[in-house]
Amino acid sequence: MDPTRDESAEQVLWHAFRAGDEEAYTRLYHNHIRALYRYGMSLVPASESFVLDCIQDVFTELWIKRERVTTPASVRHYLLKALKNRILHLLERKEKPFQRFQEMDPEELWAEPSEVEQREELAHARTREERLELLIARLPPRQQEALRLRFVENLDYGRIGELLEISKQSAQNLVFRAVEKLRGWISVVSVLFLLFF
Amino acid sequence: MSPAELLTDDAFVDHQLTPTPASTAYWAGRLSRFPEEKPAYDEAKALLEAIRLGLDRYAQTTIPEETVRQLLWKIQQVNTLHGSKGRKPVVRRWFSGAAAVAAGLALLLGGGVAWWQLSRPVPAYVRNTASLKDTSVERTNTSGKPETFRLPDGSEVVLSSGSRLSYPADFNRQTRTVYLSGEASFSVTRNAGVPFLVYANDVVTKVIGTRFVVRAFEGEQEVRINVQSGRVSVYQDRQAPRADARGGVLLLPNQQVVFSRLTEQFTKSLIALPHLLPGVSTPRFSYEETPITQVFRDIEKAYGITILYNEETLGHCQLNASLASLGFEEKMGVICTTLGARYEIIDGQVILTGGGCE
Numbered sequence: 001m002d003p004t005r006d007e008s009a010e011q012v013l014w015h016a017f018r019a020g021d022e023e024a025y026t027r028l029y030h031n032h033i034r035a036l037y038r039y040g041m042s043l044v045p046a047s048e049s050f051v052l053d054c055i056q057d058v059f060t061e062l063w064i065k066r067e068r069v070t071t072p073a074s075v076r077h078y079l080l081k082a083l084k085n086r087i088l089h090l091l092e093r094k095e096k097p098f099q100r101f102q103e104m105d106p107e108e109l110w111a112e113p114s115e116v117e118q119r120e121e122l123a124h125a126r127t128r129e130e131r132l133e134l135l136i137a138r139l140p141p142r143q144q145e146a147l148r149l150r151f152v153e154n155l156d157y158g159r160i161g162e163l164l165e166i167s168k169q170s171a172q173n174l175v176f177r178a179v180e181k182l183r184g185w186i187s188v189v190s191v192l193f194l195l196f197f
Numbered sequence: 198m199s200p201a202e203l204l205t206d207d208a209f210v211d212h213q214l215t216p217t218p219a220s221t222a223y224w225a226g227r228l229s230r231f232p233e234e235k236p237a238y239d240e241a242k243a244l245l246e247a248i249r250l251g252l253d254r255y256a257q258t259t260i261p262e263e264t265v266r267q268l269l270w271k272i273q274q275v276n277t278l279h280g281s282k283g284r285k286p287v288v289r290r291w292f293s294g295a296a297a298v299a300a301g302l303a304l305l306l307g308g309g310v311a312w313w314q315l316s317r318p319v320p321a322y323v324r325n326t327a328s329l330k331d332t333s334v335e336r337t338n339t340s341g342k343p344e345t346f347r348l349p350d351g352s353e354v355v356l357s358s359g360s361r362l363s364y365p366a367d368f369n370r371q372t373r374t375v376y377l378s379g380e381a382s383f384s385v386t387r388n389a390g391v392p393f394l395v396y397a398n399d400v401v402t403k404v405i406g407t408r409f410v411v412r413a414f415e416g417e418q419e420v421r422i423n424v425q426s427g428r429v430s431v432y433q434d435r436q437a438p439r440a441d442a443r444g445g446v447l448l449l450p451n452q453q454v455v456f457s458r459l460t461e462q463f464t465k466s467l468i469a470l471p472h473l474l475p476g477v478s479t480p481r482f483s484y485e486e487t488p489i490t491q492v493f494r495d496i497e498k499a500y501g502i503t504i505l506y507n508e509e510t511l512g513h514c515q516l517n518a519s520l521a522s523l524g525f526e527e528k529m530g531v532i533c534t535t536l537g538a539r540y541e542i543i544d545g546q547v548i549l550t551g552g553g554c555e
Contacts, residue, residue: 157205
């Protein structure tokens with residue numbers, strides 16, 4: 001079993017780390033580095049080094065503040081949130097002139113590809129996995145993020161809401177819309193690729 | 198409950214991802230009491246599996262063990278340096294400022310700029326075509342003017358002078374692959390089942406029904422691809438061709454990508470003279486006290502080019518001008534002069550800075 005799913009064992013590690021136990025701190029690092037990396041890379045696919053720097057900041061800051069931090073109910077959620085904050089904080093600082101982004105609903109920027117384009121791209125995908133990946137890549141970025149957090153990182157909707165800075169209900173709505181759209185697409189695709197689906 | 202409702206229910210998803218004896222008992226009991234829920238339950242389960250499969254590449258994103266080790270070492274260095282002084286030490290960073298803006302755009306637009314760090318030496322046209330059988334077809338244009346001809350699938354090629362194009366005898370059977378040295382413009386016949394690929398100086402352009410130009414002369418340090426309609430994806434040769442944008446740069450109309458053979462990097466920008474998109478109704482471009490936001494919307498729609506600006510300082514500005522007879526750059530020029538702003542093109546998008554309307 002994934003060690004991070006055992007939340008009580010994680011809490012024990014966390015307590016030890018807060019007391020200054022470097023080994024516990026290193027264990028926490030190893031338990032979560034992969035999830036932090038893939039989540040960070042999904043947010044900023046363009047720059048691995050930027051993501052690594054942000055992860056470094058999250059861990060060093062944690063060490064500095066170890067006596068003051070509280071024990072989170074889910075360490076995974078706590079770290080993902082800290083990483084996202086760090087990434088957004090750095091980007092915001094670099095990006096002052098373009099505040100339009102923050103004000104806009106990112107989904108508005110997302111033009112859905114035409115049916116013809118979708119079909120042509122799908123025709124190039126060889127496996128079911130590739131086709132599903134393409135379909136998910138079609139969704140607005142926040143819907144994709146919510147899917148990753150719920151179905152891979154296994155965070156509940158309340159925590160997804162906190163990460164996306166929306167209510168639990170809105171997080172559920174994001175996934176609901178994504179699932180409805182995927183359901184529609186999958187049924188169209190399965191007609192087109194009867195043999196494969 | 199519908200399948201989508203089930204998938205937005207933490208109890209259902211938790212049970213699917215990490216079942217416990219209690220959750221197994223709960224769902225079994227529930228389904229035996231309400232057998233009518235079974236079809237939705239099964240569909241939700243199948244959808245969840247499909248989503249997990251589609252997210253598999255994300256789930257499998259791997260960080261090299263070496264990086265894990267190095268990063269931990271750096272973190273420990275910082276922690277040691279920091280000690281109890283309560284001051285943040287300076288440690289060499291992997292990453293420095295300039296690229297952050299690009300990273301930010303990519304993040305916030307959900308797109309992906311990709312850069313490559315492959316280090317293969319340049320396999321040129323000769324190398325590419327060496328593997329072709331004797332039966333391959335080669336066209337060479339030394340006439341001093343462009344030559345137009347059709348490929349077996351009906352696609353049209355305009356081959357510039359000083360350029361060569363080859364394709365295998367079995368072109369159109371499984372793929373439509375051509376090898377280019379020099380410059381050619383392609384109008385590709387739609388055939389979704391058979392991908393159309395252009396190999397040219399280390400760069401592969403994959404076409405999704407479109408008109409585009411590839412320029413890759415052997416003596417030149419850059420490969421340039423621009424799109425007139427439709428869209429194409431471009432990636433470095435020896436990269437497994439995949440249909441998704443992560444494997445390469447996706448180009449939309451009026452965008453071009455330049456691949457530097459020296460640095461092996463792709464740079465996306467706008468073509469020199471962006472044109473109005475075909476099939477989109479053209480706005481009148483005649484403005485009288487029109488909010489500038491409307492003007493930008495018109496231009497974005499007509500050219501398919503994204504314009505980013507500071508809505509706080511420019512959002513309430515107005516424009517009095519007729520831009521109908523002007524090209525894209527002249528339109529932007531008039532607007533910037535009026536607003537006292539400047540624009541630059543980054544990653545195929547227009548970014549306005551400065552200006553105002555006091």
